[in-house]
Amino acid sequence: MKAKVIVMPKQSVLDPQGVAVRDAVQHHGMSAVKSVRVGKFMEIEIDGEAADAEARLHELCRDLLSNPVIEDYELTLER
Amino acid sequence: MKAKVIVMPKQSVLDPQGVAVRDAVQHHGMSAVKSVRVGKFMEIEIDGEAADAEARLHELCRDLLSNPVIEDYELTLER
Amino acid sequence: MSTPAITPELIAKHGILPDEYERILRILGREPNYTELGIFSVMWSEHCSYKNSRKELRKFPTDGPTVLVKAGEENAGVIDIGDGWSIAFKMESHNHPSAIEPFQGAATGVGGIIRDIFTMGARPVFSMNSLRFGSIHGEGERVEANRRLFAGVVAGIAHYGNCIGIPTIGGEVYFDDSYEGNPLVNVFCLGVLKHEQIARGAARGIGNPVFYVGAETGRDGLAGAAFASRDLTDESKLDRPAVQVGDPFREKLLLEACLELLATDAVAGIQDMGAAGLTCSTCETASRGGTGVEIDLALVPKRETGMTPYEILLSESQERMLIIVKKGQEACVREIFEKWDLPYAEVGVVNDDGMMRVRNQGEIAAEIPARPLAEDGPLYDREAQAKPLPEPLDLATVPESDCRAALFQLLAHPSIASKNWVYRQYDHMVRAGTMVRPGSDAAVFLVREANKILAATTDCNALYCSLNPREGARIAIAEAARNLACSGAVPLAVTDNLNFGNPYKPENFWQLRECVEGLAEGCRAFGTPVTGGNVSLYNESPNGAIDPTPTVGMVGLIADECHVTTSYFKQAGDAILLLGEVGHELGASHYLKAVHGRKEGAVPVMDFDREKAIHGALLALIHAGLVKSAHDCSEGGFAVALAESCIAGDAQIGAEVELAAEKSQRLDVTLFNETQSRIVISVDTGKAAAVLSLLKERGVPGQRIGTVGGTELKIGAAGKRLAWPIADLHAHWYGSIERAMTDSPPLALPVA
Amino acid sequence: MKAAVIRFPGSNCDQDCHLVLRELGVDVEYVWHKEEYVAGYDLIVLPGGFSYGDYLRCGAIARFSPVMKAVVEAAAKGTLILGICNGFQILCEAGLLPGALIRNRSLHFICEFLNVRVESSATAFTNAAQNGAVLNLPIAHGEGCYVADEETLRSLNANRQVVLRYCNASGIVDPATDPNGSVEGIAGICNLERNVFGMMPHPERACDARIGSRDGRIFFESVLAHLGVQSAA
Ligand SMILES: Nc1ncnc2c1ncn2[C@@H]1O[C@H](COP(=O)(O)OP(=O)(O)O)[C@@H](O)[C@H]1O
Numbered sequence A, B: 001m002k003a004k005v006i007v008m009p010k011q012s013v014l015d016p017q018g019v020a021v022r023d024a025v026q027h028h029g030m031s032a033v034k035s036v037r038v039g040k041f042m043e044i045e046i047d048g049e050a051a052d053a054e055a056r057l058h059e060l061c062r063d064l065l066s067n068p069v070i071e072d073y074e075l076t077l078e079r
Numbered sequence C: 001m002s003t004p005a006i007t008p009e010l011i012a013k014h015g016i017l018p019d020e021y022e023r024i025l026r027i028l029g030r031e032p033n034y035t036e037l038g039i040f041s042v043m044w045s046e047h048c049s050y051k052n053s054r055k056e057l058r059k060f061p062t063d064g065p066t067v068l069v070k071a072g073e074e075n076a077g078v079i080d081i082g083d084g085w086s087i088a089f090k091m092e093s094h095n096h097p098s099a100i101e102p103f104q105g106a107a108t109g110v111g112g113i114i115r116d117i118f119t120m121g122a123r124p125v126f127s128m129n130s131l132r133f134g135s136i137h138g139e140g141e142r143v144e145a146n147r148r149l150f151a152g153v154v155a156g157i158a159h160y161g162n163c164i165g166i167p168t169i170g171g172e173v174y175f176d177d178s179y180e181g182n183p184l185v186n187v188f189c190l191g192v193l194k195h196e197q198i199a200r201g202a203a204r205g206i207g208n209p210v211f212y213v214g215a216e217t218g219r220d221g222l223a224g225a226a227f228a229s230r231d232l233t234d235e236s237k238l239d240r241p242a243v244q245v246g247d248p249f250r251e252k253l254l255l256e257a258c259l260e261l262l263a264t265d266a267v268a269g270i271q272d273m274g275a276a277g278l279t280c281s282t283c284e285t286a287s288r289g290g291t292g293v294e295i296d297l298a299l300v301p302k303r304e305t306g307m308t309p310y311e312i313l314l315s316e317s318q319e320r321m322l323i324i325v326k327k328g329q330e331a332c333v334r335e336i337f338e339k340w341d342l343p344y345a346e347v348g349v350v351n352d353d354g355m356m357r358v359r360n361q362g363e364i365a366a367e368i369p370a371r372p373l374a375e376d377g378p379l380y381d382r383e384a385q386a387k388p389l390p391e392p393l394d395l396a397t398v399p400e401s402d403c404r405a406a407l408f409q410l411l412a413h414p415s416i417a418s419k420n421w422v423y424r425q426y427d428h429m430v431r432a433g434t435m436v437r438p439g440s441d442a443a444v445f446l447v448r449e450a451n452k453i454l455a456a457t458t459d460c461n462a463l464y465c466s467l468n469p470r471e472g473a474r475i476a477i478a479e480a481a482r483n484l485a486c487s488g489a490v491p492l493a494v495t496d497n498l499n500f501g502n503p504y505k506p507e508n509f510w511q512l513r514e515c516v517e518g519l520a521e522g523c524r525a526f527g528t529p530v531t532g533g534n535v536s537l538y539n540e541s542p543n544g545a546i547d548p549t550p551t552v553g554m555v556g557l558i559a560d561e562c563h564v565t566t567s568y569f570k571q572a573g574d575a576i577l578l579l580g581e582v583g584h585e586l587g588a589s590h591y592l593k594a595v596h597g598r599k600e601g602a603v604p605v606m607d608f609d610r611e612k613a614i615h616g617a618l619l620a621l622i623h624a625g626l627v628k629s630a631h632d633c634s635e636g637g638f639a640v641a642l643a644e645s646c647i648a649g650d651a652q653i654g655a656e657v658e659l660a661a662e663k664s665q666r667l668d669v670t671l672f673n674e675t676q677s678r679i680v681i682s683v684d685t686g687k688a689a690a691v692l693s694l695l696k697e698r699g700v701p702g703q704r705i706g707t708v709g710g711t712e713l714k715i716g717a718a719g720k721r722l723a724w725p726i727a728d729l730h731a732h733w734y735g736s737i738e739r740a741m742t743d744s745p746p747l748a749l750p751v752a
Numbered sequence D: 001m002k003a004a005v006i007r008f009p010g011s012n013c014d015q016d017c018h019l020v021l022r023e024l025g026v027d028v029e030y031v032w033h034k035e036e037y038v039a040g041y042d043l044i045v046l047p048g049g050f051s052y053g054d055y056l057r058c059g060a061i062a063r064f065s066p067v068m069k070a071v072v073e074a075a076a077k078g079t080l081i082l083g084i085c086n087g088f089q090i091l092c093e094a095g096l097l098p099g100a101l102i103r104n105r106s107l108h109f110i111c112e113f114l115n116v117r118v119e120s121s122a123t124a125f126t127n128a129a130q131n132g133a134v135l136n137l138p139i140a141h142g143e144g145c146y147v148a149d150e151e152t153l154r155s156l157n158a159n160r161q162v163v164l165r166y167c168n169a170s171g172i173v174d175p176a177t178d179p180n181g182s183v184e185g186i187a188g189i190c191n192l193e194r195n196v197f198g199m200m201p202h203p204e205r206a207c208d209a210r211i212g213s214r215d216g217r218i219f220f221e222s223v224l225a226h227l228g229v230q231s232a233a
């Protein structure tokens, strides 16, 4: 089983990385780029197909892989 | 228009962050997790629908958003 | 847009008491609107108004021959260091934000204190930090949470400080259960400036334009000041908007741009936007200038759309400053901020009516007399209830433990163990001025532009303060001064960070008062005025209040580069001397806590005269070029101090000593007591006699106790002898924190 | 001799580099990242720091700053280019040096003094050192783990482009003293033409015994010697 997790800064939270990349991209000649947000992408390989895997992964995302105070996450499972 | 870019460390390049996350996850009780790779996820908002946008975005990914020596990227466009 | 009606519930929700609301009505002569209520709530929050502590803070000595700007007058006090140069330094806490988001909480704390310093016109040259966490040893969810907090805070401080290029050269870290869930993150920054470069946070010059510079305003940390003024509960975790994200890169640009602008003649006043952001900076600059300030929020650079006046005024977005520019020199601001690619906007003007007037698209959103808002907040005398002082320790109840094992245990205790896991993550060498790196008693920094050598330390033994707040605070000052003396420095001035529990609990308030008075006594004794500081109350977790922690940051001056002294032994054959007594006070000791699990007993007595006599003698010896190393005895007593002198240097080296202790005194008491005013020094053997006679002349107790050398630490006292291999001592001490953080088992005790 | 220290937004070792060069009697100037010309210099220093915040990847954004075009041109003309720490990262991103620098294996930023061995004194930056000399220098970086593919490594070694390796006090390259996981302990490399040199350690923080070491002077003194200038200090 494979899981993909995207962790992004919350919309209302400042994303200095995104701002820096946006400025660089605009500088690079793509002035049509209005905003960039930068987050993390994680690919997780899991042995077996445990029934509770999804619930446990959500727990993991909340507790360990993201900080709900400033980030949102999105979990996708590929069986 | 919206673009999503995933930048991942190449398979051949070591990913200490992935290793650390895997260890933490296993420590957290999910020993079924065999490997984790950590990369970046970028959301780019673009004004308009320029015909050459896709080509230019690929260029951007190659030149700026990823370093081909150590990373691969994946670009998805949402119109 | 409709705004909420002002109801008693809304008033209460803003943390404003009925009496305080009456005061607001008197100041305004009418009801406040929603935005004004928000403004009063942040300005009169504990964090901004110090309403429960200000009366106590007045007890600090703030003046002295070297004081150029006094505490409280400006963002940070300024102290003369000679030759036309001066320093500005201060300490500030970011405890609650760090509890919620350790990385960003700590990072933005660093950003805030740096802004406080460059607001004064000073170039920040180094930082320190004083940290407290729950236990990181052992297993379980709580321990793991403590580790995550610790790791996150250290990484956050590193992130901000390293990126901005200000070396973090010292600090302290303690671990105790009382900080579980409520870590302390106190950050210190020092800057250097010429006398004529002192900048003022006042809005002077009617008609002068007011500029907003730096990052755009977003809905960050809405009402963070109010947040810092409440107890931490599990619900605080849901206080999402209270967390701010820092951008050290922006701050670096802001720092350079502001210093560049201050070097021109264009600035009439400058103020950082810290807690309560735009609100605080506008009304405070107006109040200090005896003027009014009028701004229009429509002109403020914003990151988000649809922000209300309330949100804009209360936002705590980071990396922003307010600058009052001399009329006609606006172009200067434009040129510099464009060069640095930073947002800036002319948002208002200084006027003469004493009002803080905030417009939004021209329409008045808030209109409050600036001075009463900034200065006439409520001030309270809280009820204080003394806690009985602890009974002296009954030694008979303390089984004498294996002293050999106890020393290993103490050295591996994370509060005593080497902090290399922490300071290796901090760039402590950028600016090429760090003469003594972290790991000695005080950090020593060469300020190249001024050709001055500064020493700095932070200290506070909160265990002492929890048992006897006054004596604990007195000792904190004395210990800081002692650390400076051991580095060859004469103390100049002090900044403090008062971390306490909820002041509405009479016992907590009593602790605050006792500690303030204790610090004040100490400052008077050492002639070190307080240049400023910070109060953090409501440090409570579900388990109760933290141990009272009045952190002291002290800065001293080293007259000559040959006076710079470090804590570790240098050479085999050197004589080891003990300045001070062998000591006997085991109460409140770290040994009792770490080995016997007891936080109790009478706190050691601090006699300032005795302490000062020792510092004076040590400095005389250092000035005479006689001292090769000097290290004070603090947590863990003599044995730990001696072991540290063996293992804290780049090369480890053994020592053999014999202590002239009373025959009847137990060995654990002799080794681990924490009697104050003791310093272990090493000197050239040939000069030991000269040193002893100099001590005698000054009436300072001192004795030769042994010799540096070998691969073991050997201590004898009252007929008993113990030996520890240096390599083992080093291993237990050096890697302890890393082992805890990587969840590796502690090292086994080496067999004798 | 004339030297330029490039100032990117976020550079923070620019003043330290400037000071060392000045003390050696070099005519040294800051050059702002928005400049499009850097002509007339014998040495161009890309200092350490966090250019453009080091967001995205270290050096990734700096590489596209206007001044870098000019630096690339100067490099092609044979001007000496010295990249320190972040400067090294920028040189790799710009393709002036092969390989890349990634997160330290420990994931932590590491600041400490350590030893490096001079692998090649046949560069303008190391000619004053002996081959095999052990230098005590500080590092301070979070992303200093040098990586390159097999072929690049082979050619780096074959052409003696590896200039510095992390080593222990006796000069032995030992994975245990490699602070960041760099392949083959690589701490500094030069280009094939040997006029572009990047290193992770900070020589500018080791030019004054008062702050712990003078070993860093050798890099600057080598440049002076190479250019046939007498050092002032
Ligand atoms: N958080 C920290 N940041 C930087 N340096 C630290 C930190 N904590 C401790 N240190 C350094 O470790 C050394 C030992 O600290 P500490 O045990 O508190 O010393 P002392 O007991 O002499 O005051 C000091 O040099 C101190 O500056």
Ligand SMILES: [Mg+2]
Binding pocket: C440, C441, C483, C631, C632, C634
């Ligand atoms: Mg000490």
